[in-house]
Amino acid sequence: MSFKDATLAEVDAAMNEAHVAFLSFKNFSGKKRASFLRAIADEIEGLGDELVKTAMAETALPEARIIGERGRTTGHCRMFADYIEEGSWVEARVDTAIPDRAPAPKPDIRKKSVALGPVVVFGAANFPLAYSTAGGDTASALAAGCPVIVKAHPAHAKTSELVAGAIMKAMSKTGMPAGVFQHLHGAGFEVGQALVKHPKTSAVGFTGSFVGGKALFDLANQRPTPIPVFAEMSSINPVILLPESLKKNFEKTATMMASSLVLGVGQFCTNPGLVLAVEGEGLEQFIKNFSAEISKALPAEMLHKGIAANYVKRLSETLAQKGVKLEVQSETESKIGDKNQGRPTVASVQASVFLNNPSLAEEVFGPFSLIIRCANMGELNKVVNHLHGQLTSSIIAEEEEISKHTNLLNILIEKAGRLIINGVPTGVEVCPSQNHGGPFPSTTDSRFTAVGTDAIKRFARPVSFQNFPDSLLPEELKNANTLGIWRTVNGELTRKGI
């Protein structure tokens, strides 16, 4: 089964329908939108094995991973349901009037977040469920009150179609207006470009390559009315191995790093693509153990032909760079079959070479890690200063050892959205404290996260209501505060009514 690309007329109709839906959907109570999100989770679960099998067939990802991803997807739908049902996310601020203030009376002003408008979401190749049709972008946009138009990823269009069907059922079961969720196919660029350029589109969510994300970002900024694009793009997630810890813990560090590197055939935005360490006995022991682990790792099928071909190309380009030494590649023989295989690979390079070759700081999407051999901590700091923006950065070290290098930590914060101590970057917990974002080029706006409850902020904007009679105020801003949400009233955070 293959799907027909949407025509430009269909794109136009979808966006206009989304806008009509927006004008009512945005005003639904948190409770009503929550029931929709919970129904989406239920309907996705209702798809049962068919969804798992379809996703496995389209992505070559193993069953456990797909089941895990399904759990994450239904989990974030329910998380956002709880979040908007509680309702404090609108950041209500109330400043009551002081009519007799001199020299001028103080008006009554109240503020809350409202939905931005129809949001276009691009399905991600590497997350057929959790960052695609009912993924984090979709769930957070719907939670905010924004209709969503998903452009299915062509590599898992059937999976996308199944999930879209589940969402449509949830819509009808919970009385959502037509147009709140729509699903379009488009194998080439035309559909996506038309969606981003459409005047009724208010924002864009994207997870994918730097080239793809940057192109959409540029397109959105060149519109007569620019719109925000949250694109999560490219990150090599540096892992810094401090020398004292490495000397002691090279063995367990190697095991931990190897399992992070090969997880999901390295097809994670948080894959540890860069390892920074100071030369010495510890590093050699680490490389020896790391290599042993990687050499045992089996190559595995990547998501699709394009991704596998790109991995082979980028890998061979990188290994061909002057000064890059191949440390290890997994055995070529594989029990899984050789179709679209991604071979786990580790190379190393002197820091001085890395600093002078910008191409080595670019992402190789797949199970590849480049070890940067630094002469000393001074050179390691230089490499850190040289890095682009990242989603994550990790430090493997003893607590005392880091205390001696607070300068390093101070710079690292400028480079990444999430810092990890003694852990690997893979594994993105979905929770309020999560920041899955970071300085450019890891995302297009470091001020937002794509994962966790705060992801809703990408799709909302504040509106102030001045001198409104209580009857005309949105529920969250009325005196009584019947929702019992947290509000900042005359500067004090409270759940009390006025």
Next chain:
Amino acid sequence: MSFKDATLAEVDAAMNEAHVAFLSFKNFSGKKRASFLRAIADEIEGLGDELVKTAMAETALPEARIIGERGRTTGHCRMFADYIEEGSWVEARVDTAIPDRAPAPKPDIRKKSVALGPVVVFGAANFPLAYSTAGGDTASALAAGCPVIVKAHPAHAKTSELVAGAIMKAMSKTGMPAGVFQHLHGAGFEVGQALVKHPKTSAVGFTGSFVGGKALFDLANQRPTPIPVFAEMSSINPVILLPESLKKNFEKTATMMASSLVLGVGQFCTNPGLVLAVEGEGLEQFIKNFSAEISKALPAEMLHKGIAANYVKRLSETLAQKGVKLEVQSETESKIGDKNQGRPTVASVQASVFLNNPSLAEEVFGPFSLIIRCANMGELNKVVNHLHGQLTSSIIAEEEEISKHTNLLNILIEKAGRLIINGVPTGVEVCPSQNHGGPFPSTTDSRFTAVGTDAIKRFARPVSFQNFPDSLLPEELKNANTLGIWRTVNGELTRKGI
């Protein structure tokens, strides 16, 4: 006295110095940064009459206005001082570990907002104090922990220099590193462009014309590393006069509208440039009374020659449009003198003409209002649908009357950042509930405000800390919560420690 434009080498040196300062300034406690902001307010007050006289001479604004603006400037410095000293603005989120969770342990993750980096602020022509050197952009950026580089507005460069001197004194008195605040002159575009393009610049704050703001926005997005630009640009602030109220209250509505229109010679971003009403006896009576008020209003000197010349040009272009009827212009004779005079002017046009002439929806910066004569409420709704994004929109109406037009309110929310009932758009209260922002082209990002405590959000980004020992966490995220700030701990908002 005139000031030398900064050279490109000086721009480069300033940005590099700002970046060095950033690496320590961002880590100062809220209390320490608050002392700096309070010292700025004190030092500005310490400038006394000299500042008032200089600003009056450079801007032609009257003494009471300058004194009021100074109060607003010192007021927002102290407001941000209180806000960051309290400290909850960092939106701390703590999710503690669950090591025995199945299938995978839950890590400890904690998140807070951190400063974005050096911020370039462009002084605004129309607010020599409150939106210039120590204006809202500067105060909120410093509050967030970002060094600020101000590009002085050439029309009030001496005022800017005086305020910069006060900030420098405050820096030295409170032990701030050199480079936390810097002040550059530049009469042409070169200095501003070089500042926006500099690799060490992290964000831009701008208040001014659409052409200027959009050019900086485009420049920032075309950088190898795009950066956020918050530009507050162009707004005509529609005021909707509903018919029932107009019939009863035409007289007091006319008085209120006239004083809003001529305030500050109409040189406010919130000036009521558009009036929407349904044709009929009420509207005719309103126009009669409004005209009588405007005709009595004296023309007054505008901020500078360029603004006055532009007003004359845009006004005559608008009045020359087909179907535009001049209703009233203030008397030409003036006791203030005729240099750079802005004549308060009101015109009207049929809605059908307005809908077909996009140039009529563009801002005429100065004391000008265009009344849109609508045949009925249906046509008035059509005009509202047709509007660009605005900072504000006002409705003058009885409470009951608005209840009959909730559709209008529903659309209006999509068009503006602040809605006002029975009030005028001028007068922007500085408080937590204020949203001074709005959909494009009123600003470049409707998700942020330029006024009020939330303005700090433009210059901060979240960072997550995973698996950090307590000793290495930022103060706001340590278990003890010695600052006593509000934090979301495992989903619950609390000020308790862990």
